[in-house]
Amino acid sequence: MADDREAAPRPGPRALDDDRPAPRPGAVGPAPGLAAVGKPLRKVDVRGKVTGETRFADDYTMPGALHMKLVRSTVPHARLLSVDASAALAVKGVRCVLTGKDFPIAYGLMPVSQDEHPLCNDKVRFVGDPVAAVVAADELTAQEAAALVRVEYEPLQTIATPQEALATADPRIHDYGDAPNVHKLVAFDFGDVPAALAGADQVFEDRFFYQGNTHLPIEQHAALAWVDPDGRLTVVSSTQVAHYVHKALARALALPPARIRVIAPPQGGGFGGKTDPFNHEIVVAKAALVTGRPVKVALSREEVFLCHRGRHPTLMRMRTGVKDGRIVGHSVETVLDGGAYGSYGVASVHYTGALETVTYRMDRYRFRGCRTFTNKPPCGPKRGHGTPQPRFGLEVHLDKICEKLGVDPAEWRIRNAVPPDTVVANWMRVRTTGLVACLEAVVKASGWRERRGRLGRGRGLGIAASSYMTGAGISITFGDLPHTGVQLLLDRGGGVTAFCGASDVGQGSDNVLALIVAEVLGVEVGDVKVVTGDTSLGPVDLGSYSSRVTIMMGNAAIQAAERARDRLAAAAAAKLEVPASRLCFAGGRVFDVEDPARGLTFAEAVQRAEAQAGTVGTVGSYSPPTPTPRYKGGGVGPSPTYSYSAAVVEVEADEATGELSVEKIWVAHDIGRALNPVAARGQVVGSVYMGLSEALMEEQEFRRLPPKLSRALVHQAPSMLEYKSLTFHEMPEVETILVEEPDAMGPYGAKEVGQGPLLPIPPALANAVHDALGVRVDEVPITPHKVLAALAAPDRRYGPAAFPDVPWPEPLLVPPPWEGGDGKATNDRKRERRLPGAKP
Amino acid sequence: MMRLPRFRYLAPASLLEAVKVLGDLGPEALPLAGGTDLVPNMKRRQQTPANLVGLRGVAELRAVSGDAARGLTLGAMTRLAEVERGAVAAGWPALARAAATVATPAIRNTATLGGNLCLDTRCSYYDQTEEWRRSIGYCMKREGETCWVAPGSDRCWAVSSSDTAPVLCALGAEVTLRSRGGERRIPAADLFADDGIRHLTRRPDELLTAVHLPPVEPGQRTVYLKLRRRGSFDFPVLGVAGRVRLSAGGTVESARIFLGAVGSRPQEARAAADFLVGRRLGDEETVREASRLATQIAKPMQNTDLTLGWRKGVAREYAARALRELGS
Ligand SMILES: Cc1cc2nc3c(=O)[nH]c(=O)nc-3n(C[C@H](O)[C@H](O)[C@H](O)COP(=O)(O)OP(=O)(O)OC[C@H]3O[C@@H](n4cnc5c(N)ncnc54)[C@H](O)[C@@H]3O)c2cc1C
Numbered sequence A: 001m002a003d004d005r006e007a008a009p010r011p012g013p014r015a016l017d018d019d020r021p022a023p024r025p026g027a028v029g030p031a032p033g034l035a036a037v038g039k040p041l042r043k044v045d046v047r048g049k050v051t052g053e054t055r056f057a058d059d060y061t062m063p064g065a066l067h068m069k070l071v072r073s074t075v076p077h078a079r080l081l082s083v084d085a086s087a088a089l090a091v092k093g094v095r096c097v098l099t100g101k102d103f104p105i106a107y108g109l110m111p112v113s114q115d116e117h118p119l120c121n122d123k124v125r126f127v128g129d130p131v132a133a134v135v136a137a138d139e140l141t142a143q144e145a146a147a148l149v150r151v152e153y154e155p156l157q158t159i160a161t162p163q164e165a166l167a168t169a170d171p172r173i174h175d176y177g178d179a180p181n182v183h184k185l186v187a188f189d190f191g192d193v194p195a196a197l198a199g200a201d202q203v204f205e206d207r208f209f210y211q212g213n214t215h216l217p218i219e220q221h222a223a224l225a226w227v228d229p230d231g232r233l234t235v236v237s238s239t240q241v242a243h244y245v246h247k248a249l250a251r252a253l254a255l256p257p258a259r260i261r262v263i264a265p266p267q268g269g270g271f272g273g274k275t276d277p278f279n280h281e282i283v284v285a286k287a288a289l290v291t292g293r294p295v296k297v298a299l300s301r302e303e304v305f306l307c308h309r310g311r312h313p314t315l316m317r318m319r320t321g322v323k324d325g326r327i328v329g330h331s332v333e334t335v336l337d338g339g340a341y342g343s344y345g346v347a348s349v350h351y352t353g354a355l356e357t358v359t360y361r362m363d364r365y366r367f368r369g370c371r372t373f374t375n376k377p378p379c380g381p382k383r384g385h386g387t388p389q390p391r392f393g394l395e396v397h398l399d400k401i402c403e404k405l406g407v408d409p410a411e412w413r414i415r416n417a418v419p420p421d422t423v424v425a426n427w428m429r430v431r432t433t434g435l436v437a438c439l440e441a442v443v444k445a446s447g448w449r450e451r452r453g454r455l456g457r458g459r460g461l462g463i464a465a466s467s468y469m470t471g472a473g474i475s476i477t478f479g480d481l482p483h484t485g486v487q488l489l490l491d492r493g494g495g496v497t498a499f500c501g502a503s504d505v506g507q508g509s510d511n512v513l514a515l516i517v518a519e520v521l522g523v524e525v526g527d528v529k530v531v532t533g534d535t536s537l538g539p540v541d542l543g544s545y546s547s548r549v550t551i552m553m554g555n556a557a558i559q560a561a562e563r564a565r566d567r568l569a570a571a572a573a574a575k576l577e578v579p580a581s582r583l584c585f586a587g588g589r590v591f592d593v594e595d596p597a598r599g600l601t602f603a604e605a606v607q608r609a610e611a612q613a614g615t616v617g618t619v620g621s622y623s624p625p626t627p628t629p630r631y632k633g634g635g636v637g638p639s640p641t642y643s644y645s646a647a648v649v650e651v652e653a654d655e656a657t658g659e660l661s662v663e664k665i666w667v668a669h670d671i672g673r674a675l676n677p678v679a680a681r682g683q684v685v686g687s688v689y690m691g692l693s694e695a696l697m698e699e700q701e702f703r704r705l706p707p708k709l710s711r712a713l714v715h716q717a718p719s720m721l722e723y724k725s726l727t728f729h730e731m732p733e734v735e736t737i738l739v740e741e742p743d744a745m746g747p748y749g750a751k752e753v754g755q756g757p758l759l760p761i762p763p764a765l766a767n768a769v770h771d772a773l774g775v776r777v778d779e780v781p782i783t784p785h786k787v788l789a790a791l792a793a794p795d796r797r798y799g800p801a802a803f804p805d806v807p808w809p810e811p812l813l814v815p816p817p818w819e820g821g822d823g824k825a826t827n828d829r830k831r832e833r834r835l836p837g838a839k840p
Numbered sequence B: 001m002m003r004l005p006r007f008r009y010l011a012p013a014s015l016l017e018a019v020k021v022l023g024d025l026g027p028e029a030l031p032l033a034g035g036t037d038l039v040p041n042m043k044r045r046q047q048t049p050a051n052l053v054g055l056r057g058v059a060e061l062r063a064v065s066g067d068a069a070r071g072l073t074l075g076a077m078t079r080l081a082e083v084e085r086g087a088v089a090a091g092w093p094a095l096a097r098a099a100a101t102v103a104t105p106a107i108r109n110t111a112t113l114g115g116n117l118c119l120d121t122r123c124s125y126y127d128q129t130e131e132w133r134r135s136i137g138y139c140m141k142r143e144g145e146t147c148w149v150a151p152g153s154d155r156c157w158a159v160s161s162s163d164t165a166p167v168l169c170a171l172g173a174e175v176t177l178r179s180r181g182g183e184r185r186i187p188a189a190d191l192f193a194d195d196g197i198r199h200l201t202r203r204p205d206e207l208l209t210a211v212h213l214p215p216v217e218p219g220q221r222t223v224y225l226k227l228r229r230r231g232s233f234d235f236p237v238l239g240v241a242g243r244v245r246l247s248a249g250g251t252v253e254s255a256r257i258f259l260g261a262v263g264s265r266p267q268e269a270r271a272a273a274d275f276l277v278g279r280r281l282g283d284e285e286t287v288r289e290a291s292r293l294a295t296q297i298a299k300p301m302q303n304t305d306l307t308l309g310w311r312k313g314v315a316r317e318y319a320a321r322a323l324r325e326l327g328s
C-alpha cells in the first residue's frame, strides 16, 4: 500500500522532486505560496455559531426522553447513613431513583486517583456531592421529587482550608494520600539550592496567594444518554474529552468499551471545566440502562459551580539567590487547596513547579508541592493548569528583585531569558523561544522605556512574561499509545472527510483540521468536512486541553493527508504520464509543475487512485518526542515545545478607594506560526480577558457559618451575577502582537495559543499597581480593599503573612544538566531497582 | 436547568380587573411586571406565589403624563429603558441615571419602574437556590429562624437594592397605590419600611399604579452616584441620591439626601441635608463635613458584594463625590 511509503516533503503546493531532505512532520521552511495556512480565513464552523444553528449538548433530545435531577449533599462532610426515596418514588411521573448502591465502582480521571463514585455511597465530601438521582417524565417533576428524597447524615468535622487539612489527622476526607488529608506531596532538588543561596550576593523571599476561580463557560453541562435496541449505549455530552468519558463509563458501569459511544458536540466553552468525566454523565447513562428510555440531564448554573475542577487556591513561598544579577538558586513551595477529590490534582501540584525554569536562567532549582483535601468542590485544570499561580509569584517576585537591584525589569528579563535549544535545570527541553522577541515587542509597543514610572501618581505600567506547554509530553491514561489519530476519506466527487476524536470547545480545532488537510491536498478548506468529537467515528484524541490539539492533531493530519497525497500522486502520474515527483497539488488540481496545463482535477485524481488501488482512506497519528526528564514526576511539564508570552498592563488606580481601571494591555505571543491569524488573536484576547478577570475579581470563595451554630460550608456566590467576572465595561483595549518563529515540532511551525497569553496578565497587573501607587498586593485577585489595605500598611504590602508547616518528604535529588546529571534522580532507589542495570 | 415552580397565571386586561383579582387573592398572589426580579426569585424558590397577576395587559399602567413645569406622572409599568431617556433625563437627570445603571440593557428593556421600587430586599444568604439555603438551615427571611448576618438579631437586615428608590425619595416624589377599595397617594419615602422582610408598606391587595415626579424648580440639581463592583450588571452596594435647590448665588436653599443599599430601606441623611442649607457646595470643607454626616447613618452589613470594611471606608468618599457633582 502506498500508505506505508516514506512521507513526501511538504508543505503545500511544491513539486515533489524538491531535493531537500524530507523534513520531519512540522519542519518549516520559508513556506512559499501557502494557500490556507496563515490566511485570515473564516472558520469552518462559524456560520452555525452565528446563526444559532450549531447544536450544543443541551440542544439534543429524543422522543420519549426522561429527565434526571441529582440530589446533592447539603452537608460538607458526613457519613451517609441512609437514602430514603419512597416519597420521591410515589410522585406521579417519577420512573426511578438511583443511589450510591447502584454504583459500587469508583472512578476518577487519573489512574492514581480513582476516588469518586457517580453517586456517593459511604460518605459525602462537600455541599453538592451527589447522593441520589431522580428520573421522571419531565424536568420539573424530577426537580420536585428530588426535594422529597430524605437523606440521613452523620456529620463529620468540616475541613475548610489547607491549614485545617494539614492540622487534622482525623477525620480524613479520603483514606488515601501522602498524609492525612494531604493528597499529594512532591519534593525535588535540582542541585543544592541552600548552598547556592548561601553563596549569593542577596537572597529574596516572598509569599504569595492566588485565589481559586472557576471556568465560567457560557454553556452549562448537559448530557443525553440512550441505549440502542442492540444494547449499545450512546452518551451525548458537553465534554472536552469524549474518550475520557468513554473510559469512565466503561469502568464505572462495567460495560464493554466496544459497546459505548460518546459524542461531544461543539461546546460553548470549557476552559478545562469539562475535561474530567463527571458523575452526571455516568449516572444519566445508568438511568438510560435501567429505564430503557433516553434520559437527559442539564445542569443548572449553580451545579456547574459545584462541578468546578477549577483553579486551585495556592499559597506560595519563593526564595531566590542572586549573584552578579543572575539567579543562582531559586526555591518554590506551594500548598494547594484541592477540594474534595483527586481530579487532575497530582498533575496540578506538579505543574505549580514544573514550568518555573523555562523562562529565565537559573542555576539550581528546588520545588516542594503539597495538595490538600478540603470539603469543597474539587479543583482541577483551568486554562494554564497549575501554572498561573507560580507564574504570578515568580513575575512579581522578580519585579521586586529588579527594584532592589535597581535594574529595569524588562531588561533583566531579556538578559536572563533561557536561550533556544536548552535543557533547563529541571530537565525540560526548550527548543525555539520567542521570549526575548515578545518582551521587546511589548516594551516597544507600550512605550515602556519612556513611560514607565513617569505617568504620575495613580497611573502605572507593569510587565511580566511567561511560557506554556504546547501539549503534554506524556499521556495520563493511555500509556505509550499515540496521543491522537486522524483518518481521511476521499470521495469520488473530490470531497475529503477528516475524522478525529478531538472536540472543538470553541477554540477552533475543527478549523485547524480542515485547514491543514486542505493545505496538503491543495483543495479549498470548505471542501474538507470534519467529523470530530465522536468515539465511534474517529480515532482517539486525548481532547481539548493542555494546548495539545493543534500540534498533535495537526501533525497527525499532515501525516494522513500526505499519505493520501502520495496515493493520488501515484495514480495521477500514471494517468498523466509524468513522474509523480513533478506533480503539484494546488487550487483543486493535480498538475505538472513544468506544464501546469497538464493535470487532473482533484476529483479525477481521487477516481484514478480508486481505480488503481481501491478506496482512498488514510490515517495519521502523533506521539510527542520522548521527554528528557527521567526522574519520577518528570512526566509533568515536558512538551514538544513551549510557547512564550509577554505583556504590559497600564492601570489607573484610585488612591482614595483602591479601585483599579485597566486602561490598555499590550500582549505579545510566540505562536511559532499562526495557522489562522484572526482565530489566533481571538485566543490571545480571550486569554487576556480571563487572566485579567482572575487578576481583578474572580473568586471561588466559600462561606462558613458561625461554627457554634452550624457546620455549613457553602459556595459563596454560585451565580453568574454574584461570582464576579469582567464585563465589557472593564475590558480594556488589547493590542496583540503575534511573534512568529516557526518551530520544527509544530504543524507548519505552529505552537499553542489557547492558554499561554493568560499567564503574564495577573503579575503584570500587580506590577503596574506598584508602579502606580508604590504598593505591593501579593495576592490575586487584586481587589480595592487590598489596595487600600496595602496603602495603609507600614510595609506598603498586602499578602499572606505566613506559610504553613508542611511535612515535606525526602526530596528527589536530580542534578541539573550542567552538574553532570543524566535526568535521573540519584536517590530514587525504588526506581533504580526497576531500571535494568541500575546499581543498588 | 432550574425550573419555575407551579403557579396560576392571571392576565387582567384592565386596572379595575387587576385590583379586583388582587383583592380576591390577597397574599396568595403577586403582581408580575417585567419579571426580572420575581422570576429568578421563583426559580430559586425565594418567592413561591400560588398566583401571578400579569400586568402586561393593563394599558393604564403604561400612561405617562405631565411635564417639567407641572411634574411628571409615570405609570408603574413604564420600562426602565424609557425612564433613562426623554422627559425624565431632561428634567430629573438623577432618576434617568439611576434607571440607566440598573442591571443590563436587555434587562432594562423589560424591567419596570414599579417593579424596581417593589424589588425584594437582597442578602447574600437569601439570594440563593433552595438547595443552598437548605444547606445553611435557611434564614429568618424565609423558612428559617436565624439571621446569619447578625445571629443575635430579631430582625432581617436584607438590603434595599433598588437604584431608583433613593432617587425618588430624594426628589420628594409620590406614588399612588390602588386597591379595590380605593386609591392613596403617599410620598415615595413612605412606601418603604426598615425591615428586610416587610420592606414595603404596600398591602397585598394594593397595586402600585403610578409614580409622580414633582415639578422641576429653578435652581434644582439632582445627583445619583452608584457604587458597585462593575460598570454594568451589578446591584448597588451604595447609592447616593441628592436633590438641592441652589440660589442664584449658589447657596443651598433646600436639600434632600438619601442613601441606597445600606439598609433595608432608603436611608435619609437628614443631618447632612440640614447642614448644607445656607452653605455652598463649592466649599470643600462643607462637602467633607456633609459627607461625614451623611454616611453616619449608613448601616452596611456583611451581606452584599465587596467587603464590609471597604464599603464602610469608601462611603464617605463616594458621598463627597456626589455632593461635589451637585455643586459643579
Ligand atoms: C442580573 C440582574 C441584575 C440586576 N441589577 C439591578 C440593579 O443594578 N439595580 C436594581 O435596582 N435592580 C436590579 N435588578 C433587579 C430588577 O431587574 C429591577 O429591579 C427591575 O426594575 C424590577 O422590575 P420588574 O418589572 O422586572 O419587576 P418584577 O420582577 O416583575 O417585580 C418585582 C417585584 O415587584 C412587584 N411588583 C411589580 N410591579 C408592581 C406593581 N405595579 N405594584 C405592586 N407590586 C409590583 C412584584 O410582585 C415583585 O415582587 C437586577 C436583576 C437582575 C436579574
Ligand code: SF4
Residues within 6 Å of the ligand: B122, B123, B124, B125, B126, B139, B140, B141, B142, B146, B147, B148, B149, B150, B155, B156, B157, B158, B196, B303
Ligand atoms: S439579613 Fe439575615 S434574615 Fe435577612 S435575608 Fe439575610 S441572613 Fe436572612
